[in-house]
Amino acid sequence: DAGITQSPRYKITETGRQVTLMCHQTWSHSYMFWYRQDLGHGLRLIYYSAAADITDKGEVPDGYVVSRSKTENFPLTLESATRSQTSVYFCASSESNRVAQETQYFGPGTRLLVL
């Protein structure tokens, strides 16, 4: 489990500020994902990446930006935070997209509060 970490674990920010959430994995997994977890909505995919320099939108990408210059890192940036982005954010990684080996490994989460 320690192979995927997120920082910070807790963050309070103000509306309009830029915030970056970090995600780092030590397994050299090809696939990485960002989710947000909200009551009543479960887990929703924000962005994902199939490899370094390859990213794509998920279900709820508006207001977020990602990059993946290195395989092990997948930062998520809120360009101008809004209250609706208050949530718990989870990063995950996966070695393969082949079904039999499909396991997403999740980080501990970042609790973000936008005031």
Place this chain on the structure above:
Amino acid sequence: AQRVTQPEKLLSVFKGAPVELKCNYSYSGSPELFWYVQYSRQRLQLLLRHISRESIKGFTADLNKGETSFHLKKPFAQEEDSAMYYCAPKNMTSNTGKLIFGQGTTLQVKP
């Protein structure tokens, strides 16, 4: 549109009772299906995957293509089963590795 529904937000049972967490999906093609679990103060983790036909911690999940359901079952619930459970289909027409998670069901097993 791809959709997965877990109709119960909260399921409360007594220890030793059978439990069934419902999952219905609406997908084109034949998705593969997974259940993930999040215990208190632990990370979200894979519980079981349909393709492996496995039983994990006494849980099984049967795919019913006719009803497009993938309900998670356990004959005798234990207190340590209390957790949040997510059903997650994977679109087999896509090569992205993406899962779509349901809204989640909180299972509460009372002593």
